[in-house]
Amino acid sequence: MSSPYNVRIVGDPVLRAVADEITDIDGRLVKLADDMLETMYAEPGIGLAAPQIGVGRRFFVYDIGEGPQALVNPVIQESRGEWTFDEGCLSVPNMSFEIVRPKEIHITGYDLDGNEVSIEADELLSRLFQHELDHLDGVLLLDHLDDDTRKDAMKVLRDRELETPEPKKRKLGGLSLP
Numbered sequence: 372m373s374s375p376y377n378v379r380i381v382g383d384p385v386l387r388a389v390a391d392e393i394t395d396i397d398g399r400l401v402k403l404a405d406d407m408l409e410t411m412y413a414e415p416g417i418g419l420a421a422p423q424i425g426v427g428r429r430f431f432v433y434d435i436g437e438g439p440q441a442l443v444n445p446v447i448q449e450s451r452g453e454w455t456f457d458e459g460c461l462s463v464p465n466m467s468f469e470i471v472r473p474k475e476i477h478i479t480g481y482d483l484d485g486n487e488v489s490i491e492a493d494e495l496l497s498r499l500f501q502h503e504l505d506h507l508d509g510v511l512l513l514d515h516l517d518d519d520t521r522k523d524a525m526k527v528l529r530d531r532e533l534e535t536p537e538p539k540k541r542k543l544g545g546l547s548l549p
């Protein structure tokens with residue numbers, strides 16, 4: 372099954388940019404959220420932030436088994452405790468790391484109808500929110516690792532890139548195009 376977007380992978384500069392506040396919640400944003408959800412389910416993933424499909428705007432979609440949701444202009448108001456979780460990311464494929472972050476957060480933002488929302492989140496949902504909000508600030512889970520672990524991870528990512536075969540050249544009427 373093809374999904375509407377390709378998820379951007381670490382190395383893509385859009386993943387390192389700070390996304391812009393959303394000023395208009397309109398039909399185009401709702402359509403974008405639908406396409407992002409389709410992309411997220413196809414991967415499959417439980418969360419996807421707009422920069423991961425190349426859109427530098429402050430929102431993400433998610434579903435932890437309670438149905439599709441979106442959060443616009445999210446802000447963490449308060450965080451409490453500590454929780455260790457084996458965290459992965461669609462933009463850093465096939466890797467996961469034990470990362471410690473606050474266990475509970477209070478997050479506010481807007482839904483796709485433009486209503487203010489205020490959510491008390493714990494454990495998995497709290498982790499998802501913190502992870503997706505990082506994407507809006509150009510932060511990846513690699514940035515939460517200690518130096519040695521990060522260096523090892525970057526080496527694995529570089530080696531993987533070297534192993535990726537060159538894209539096949541297309542043949543057009545006897546001409547070979549890169």
Ligand code: NI
Binds near residue numbers: 460
């Ligand atoms: Ni991610």
